[in-house]
Amino acid sequence: MFFDVQKKEETMNKTKRTEAEQAALLAHLLEKYEYLPGGLVRYKGHEKPLKPLKINKKQYYEVYIRFQGKMVHLKYHITVWALCKIRWPTMSLDHLNGNPSDNRIENLRECSDSENKLNKLLPWKPNPVTGVPGVRENGRQYECKIRGNHLYFRNPYEAFYYAILCGKRYR
Numbered sequence: 001m002f003f004d005v006q007k008k009e010e011t012m013n014k015t016k017r018t019e020a021e022q023a024a025l026l027a028h029l030l031e032k033y034e035y036l037p038g039g040l041v042r043y044k045g046h047e048k049p050l051k052p053l054k055i056n057k058k059q060y061y062e063v064y065i066r067f068q069g070k071m072v073h074l075k076y077h078i079t080v081w082a083l084c085k086i087r088w089p090t091m092s093l094d095h096l097n098g099n100p101s102d103n104r105i106e107n108l109r110e111c112s113d114s115e116n117k118l119n120k121l122l123p124w125k126p127n128p129v130t131g132v133p134g135v136r137e138n139g140r141q142y143e144c145k146i147r148g149n150h151l152y153f154r155n156p157y158e159a160f161y162y163a164i165l166c167g168k169r170y171r
Helices: 002-010 019-032 076-085 113-118 156-165
Strands: 033-036 040-043 061-067 070-075 092-095 108-111 135-138 141-146 149-153
Touching: 019 033, 019 061, 019 076, 033 076, 040 076, 061 076, 070 076, 076 092, 076 108, 092 113, 135 156, 141 156, 149 156
Parallel strands: none
Antiparallel strands: 033 040, 061 070, 092 108, 135 141, 141 149
């Protein structure tokens, strides 16, 4: 029990780090770790890559790194970005193909939060009445919600087509 409490206290959170700590952590990463093709990170001198932990609800891989006697918790894609670009991201990181476990540097881009949300892949769950995802029946019209606005169309396929044109992506 005491070990768990102590471990939580020793874990550094990114939001609590000062600029000097972030710079020191980046220097530590560049000195001790290296990026492998395929979106993997390994400790220099070892054959096996770091084992990512899939912890959070959004399916992002996370990793713990020992730094100055503490366990530092980092998202795997942020670690890959820092190793390849030699700096921390200043904005959100977006996975271009929508797969949060694909951490290849070619699949990552820095963008604003609103751009990141536009690239979000929505699950293909057809509406039971219309048979089309993201479109519901509203009287004699069909409604789809795009960027907070409710738009109405004559048929569900027209509404679905317009939603895709406006940037909604389905997997």
